[in-house]
Amino acid sequence: MNRLTILISMLLLTGSMGTQAQDLKKYDKGSFIKGKDSIYYRILFPENFDATKKYPILFFLHGRGESGNDNQKQLTHGAKQFLKDDFRKQFPAIVVFPQCAESSYWANVEISTDPQGKRSFNFQKRGKPTKAMHALLGMIDNFMDKPFVDEKRVYVGGLSMGAMGTYELLRRKKKLFAAAFAICGGDHVANVQKYKEVPLWIFHGEKDDVVPVVFSTIISDQLKVLGKTPKLTLYPNANHNSWDAAFADPKLLPWLFSNQKQR
Numbered sequence: 001m002n003r004l005t006i007l008i009s010m011l012l013l014t015g016s017m018g019t020q021a022q023d024l025k026k027y028d029k030g031s032f033i034k035g036k037d038s039i040y041y042r043i044l045f046p047e048n049f050d051a052t053k054k055y056p057i058l059f060f061l062h063g064r065g066e067s068g069n070d071n072q073k074q075l076t077h078g079a080k081q082f083l084k085d086d087f088r089k090q091f092p093a094i095v096v097f098p099q100c101a102e103s104s105y106w107a108n109v110e111i112s113t114d115p116q117g118k119r120s121f122n123f124q125k126r127g128k129p130t131k132a133m134h135a136l137l138g139m140i141d142n143f144m145d146k147p148f149v150d151e152k153r154v155y156v157g158g159l160s161m162g163a164m165g166t167y168e169l170l171r172r173k174k175k176l177f178a179a180a181f182a183i184c185g186g187d188h189v190a191n192v193q194k195y196k197e198v199p200l201w202i203f204h205g206e207k208d209d210v211v212p213v214v215f216s217t218i219i220s221d222q223l224k225v226l227g228k229t230p231k232l233t234l235y236p237n238a239n240h241n242s243w244d245a246a247f248a249d250p251k252l253l254p255w256l257f258s259n260q261k262q263r
Contacts, residue, residue: 030042046092055150062077068099068101070099098139129172155259157180162183163186168187174195186211189222192226199231201232
């Protein structure tokens with residue numbers, strides 16, 4: 001490869017990265033602060049947003065690797081999905097990406113690490129919400145007070161730690177969400193009873209060595225015991241990153257937004 005080719009390649013790469021960064025700037029920055037609760041978020045409004053109309057709203061919870069307080073990293077996975085022209089035209093929705101602080105965790109789960117660095121998850125049946133979850137609950141309540149949010153079309157989804165947080169949100173606000181999706185997450189099986197009425201699509205990689213796939217299959221199995229028919233998609237060759245495949249599924253978002261609360 002000659003020097004000219006290398007230069008052209010670098011310019012193209014830089015231009016591509018710049019375009020991606022520019023696109024992500026379409027997510028406005030926001031924060032929710034009330035009492036001891038504080039949480040940063042990024043929010044994408046529909047094109048030609050009209051505050052006199054009502055829109056569906058989706059809350060997306062990131063994984064542990066995107067925790068922080070920069071109000072940027074939480075856009076690493078999934079954010080570009082909602083910037084696509086097809087999505088924005090077909091599903092004019094409000095999309096919110098809150099960010100969990102590194103000092104907290106979305107879900108109420110005890111995590112231990114063995115000498116080899118392998119983590120174990122002990123999901124809690126009850127208990128108070130974490131600091132991040134408490135702030136998230138307040139933030140969601142604040143959004144639900146907005147006149148432009150359609151209360152019949154509220155959705156939540158997440159990956160890894162965010163999927164664990166998704167399950168917890170479903171049980172703490174079991175009457176709020178019209179549908180949800182959870183990618184490579186987990187929950188205490190006893191909690192499933194609380195969100196059995198919410199349409200749910202579960203994704204997981206069968207070779208996941210970070211969050212074992214059994215955490216998803218037991219939730220699916222318990223829903224069947226409770227007389228429900230969950231959607232479960234397993235990827236035989238995927239490790240922990242099953243979110244790329246889940247986001248690439250052309251049926252995910254049409255299914256999600258097809259659900260609506262009957263109240």
